[in-house]
Amino acid sequence: MDDEKSNAGEARETSCTGCGKAAREVPVPVSWVSSHEKGEARYFCENCARENIRAIEGRLDSSWW
Ligand SMILES: [Zn+2]
Structure with missing residues (x-):
């Protein structure tokens, strides 16, 4: 039953x-x-994620990394 789902979306990398x-x-x-x-x-x-977990949790924009 998962076939429909996987076919619905494009295979985006x-x-x-x-x-x-x-x-x-x-x-x-x-x-x-x-x-x-x-x-x-x-x-x-x-x-x-491990390196930037604090920034992620702080909801900071990643552009400054
Ligand atoms: Zn990475």
Whole structure:
């Protein structure tokens, strides 16, 4: 029953906002962290999430990193 869902959306490649590492799972691996900035979803791999967790939790814009 999940086939309909997976076919509905385009296969868009998600990559880490911090280092550009490509996610191999859709939407992202469970170890990744998602952050919403200005209505836009951003994803961070486990490494970047660990380094930037404070900034993410502080809801700071990632542009200054
Ligand atoms: Zn990363």
